[in-house]
Amino acid sequence: MGAMLPETTATRSFDDLPAPRGIPWFGNALQIDSLQFHVTLENWARQFGSMYRFQGGPRKLMVVSDPTLIGTMLRDRPDAFRRTVRSERVLKELGTTGVFSAEGDEWRRQRKLVMRALTPEVIRNFFPTLKLLTERLLTRWQAASAAGRKVNVLRDLKAWTLDVTIWLAMGQDINTLEHDANPLQRDIETIFNRVARRLTAPISYWRYFKLPADREADAASARIKEAATEFVAQVRARMEANPALRAKPTNLLEAFVAARDEADSGFTDTHVIGNAITMVFAGEDTTSNTIAWLLDFLARNPSVAGKLAEESDAILGANPVLNEFASLERFTYLDAAVNEAMRIKPVAPFLGLETNKEQVVGGVLVPPRTPIIVMLRLAGMNPADFPEPGEFRPERWLGAKPPVNDDPARKLFPFGGGPRFCPGRYLAMAEIKMAVSMVAKNFRVGLDKNPAEVRELFTFTMTPSSLPVHLVARQGGQ
Numbered sequence: 001m002g003a004m005l006p007e008t009t010a011t012r013s014f015d016d017l018p019a020p021r022g023i024p025w026f027g028n029a030l031q032i033d034s035l036q037f038h039v040t041l042e043n044w045a046r047q048f049g050s051m052y053r054f055q056g057g058p059r060k061l062m063v064v065s066d067p068t069l070i071g072t073m074l075r076d077r078p079d080a081f082r083r084t085v086r087s088e089r090v091l092k093e094l095g096t097t098g099v100f101s102a103e104g105d106e107w108r109r110q111r112k113l114v115m116r117a118l119t120p121e122v123i124r125n126f127f128p129t130l131k132l133l134t135e136r137l138l139t140r141w142q143a144a145s146a147a148g149r150k151v152n153v154l155r156d157l158k159a160w161t162l163d164v165t166i167w168l169a170m171g172q173d174i175n176t177l178e179h180d181a182n183p184l185q186r187d188i189e190t191i192f193n194r195v196a197r198r199l200t201a202p203i204s205y206w207r208y209f210k211l212p213a214d215r216e217a218d219a220a221s222a223r224i225k226e227a228a229t230e231f232v233a234q235v236r237a238r239m240e241a242n243p244a245l246r247a248k249p250t251n252l253l254e255a256f257v258a259a260r261d262e263a264d265s266g267f268t269d270t271h272v273i274g275n276a277i278t279m280v281f282a283g284e285d286t287t288s289n290t291i292a293w294l295l296d297f298l299a300r301n302p303s304v305a306g307k308l309a310e311e312s313d314a315i316l317g318a319n320p321v322l323n324e325f326a327s328l329e330r331f332t333y334l335d336a337a338v339n340e341a342m343r344i345k346p347v348a349p350f351l352g353l354e355t356n357k358e359q360v361v362g363g364v365l366v367p368p369r370t371p372i373i374v375m376l377r378l379a380g381m382n383p384a385d386f387p388e389p390g391e392f393r394p395e396r397w398l399g400a401k402p403p404v405n406d407d408p409a410r411k412l413f414p415f416g417g418g419p420r421f422c423p424g425r426y427l428a429m430a431e432i433k434m435a436v437s438m439v440a441k442n443f444r445v446g447l448d449k450n451p452a453e454v455r456e457l458f459t460f461t462m463t464p465s466s467l468p469v470h471l472v473a474r475q476g477g478q
């Protein structure tokens with residue numbers, strides 16, 4: 001609770017915080033373009049310091065970018081801080097009621113369910129599927145390369161992570177990589193766009209009247225729920241036919257159902273379905289965008305790409321795709337490159353928290369129910385911790401590990417922190433390593449001629465506006 005914060009006595013009131021100048025009623029809302037939400041907040045932090053406030057319509061918000069304070073607040077959940085009430089309502093209204101939006105004891109219960117399903121063992125059992133899907137991606141890109149066709153890398157990565165996540169979370173091979181316009185894919189995208197728009201909207205108009213886009217989102221949400229319910233029924237039928245699956249689940253849905261069906265589990269089918277959908281939302285764009293940002297860095301940093309190719313050649317040997325789960329641990333340089341890409345281009349550049357009650361934060365007395373945005377990326381851009389912070393240098397993650405208290409890694413939160421840190425981290429790293437080692441082994445990543453400027457768009461996750469890279473088959477790459 002509050003006692004865990006470094007300072008428990010307030011020296012300033014909330015209104016003493018510096019703030020950008022706003023206008024009556026709207027506050028600063030009109031100064032924020034929702035696609036550039038994070039950039040505006042970061043620019044204000046440079047101007048107003050590591051703690052400031054702003055006003056989004058009727059709501060007063062606080063913004064914090066000191067890494068130590070951020071770490072403490074993330075740890076102090078779910079008691080002192082929660083996710084924002086707005087994000088909980090928006091996600092619930094669109095049918096994603098799972099661990100991400102739950103609070104208090106309900107969160108504790110659901111977190112247990114999710115942690116039981118996202119163990120390294122379940123990921124290991126899932127590995128043959130991950131390998132198969134990575135081979136599918138390779139085959140598609142090889143065919144395009146042989147025919148001299150340019151690959152839409154961003155589109156394919158998105159389709160690939162959606163296929164991986166749907167197979168993992170729902171047990172279905174929907175193959176959007178090779179077949180466009182899958183209805184489930186369309187519905188998921190509809191929901192994604194609505195969630196992003198509603199999270200940053202100045203007022204919650206849809207609770208009073210619905211635009212066609214809002215009605216379409218409701219229909220999409222109902223269809224996703226119906227599909228997930230059918231998938232749960234299929235899993236139960238499979239488990240009946242093959243009871244060994246209960247002890248050795250090969251995907252998340254099987255693990256969820258096995259946990260749910262234990263005596264006195266406290267879980268219901270609603271928990272299972274809500275969390276299967278939550279996994280898709282939390283696991284898809286986050287992973288594809290992280291890979292996309294990394295490939296963009298590789299295209300612009302040929303020497304890093306060269307070292308990755310060397311490492312992948314050594315670990316994959318004659319195989320075009322990694323074929324041993326245990327070897328995922330061996331990618332030291334790739335690990336460093338992923339860390340570095342996530343430091344400069346984290347797909348979650350900030351997180352929204354909210355005080356449960358009156359609370360002292362960094363010496364400021366913050367009223368109950370105040371949203372506090374913690375600026376995760378800024379924490380990793382301090383030159384004292386990361387010299388020349390704008391430079392992409394995987395090497396800064398290699399070599400002897402510094403003592404814990406001086407370890408700059410503790411100031412980075414690409415997967416969040418504290419008890420609500422991302423439970424999909426291990427899976428995400430497995431996916432990233434499979435895809436990027438396949439690329440490094442088989443292709444050279446080139447930067448397009450006259451590449452368009454790549455802008456960061458905040459669409460729930462931070463997406464590149466384009467990915468101006470192309471893949472050239474490596475001579476003797478396989």
Ligand code: HEM
Nearest residue numbers: 099100282283286287290348415416417420421422424428
């Ligand atoms: C590179 C990929 C990913 C990144 C960068 C990422 C990042 C994050 C971040 C920053 C949070 C918030 C943590 C916090 O509040 O402290 C989070 C939460 C979460 N992530 Fe991920 N994530 C990724 C992939 C995944 C995957 C693949 C899954 C599952 C299949 C997943 C499932 C979740 C869930 C369920 C939560 C909510 C946890 C809770 O509230 O207790 N994520 N993730």
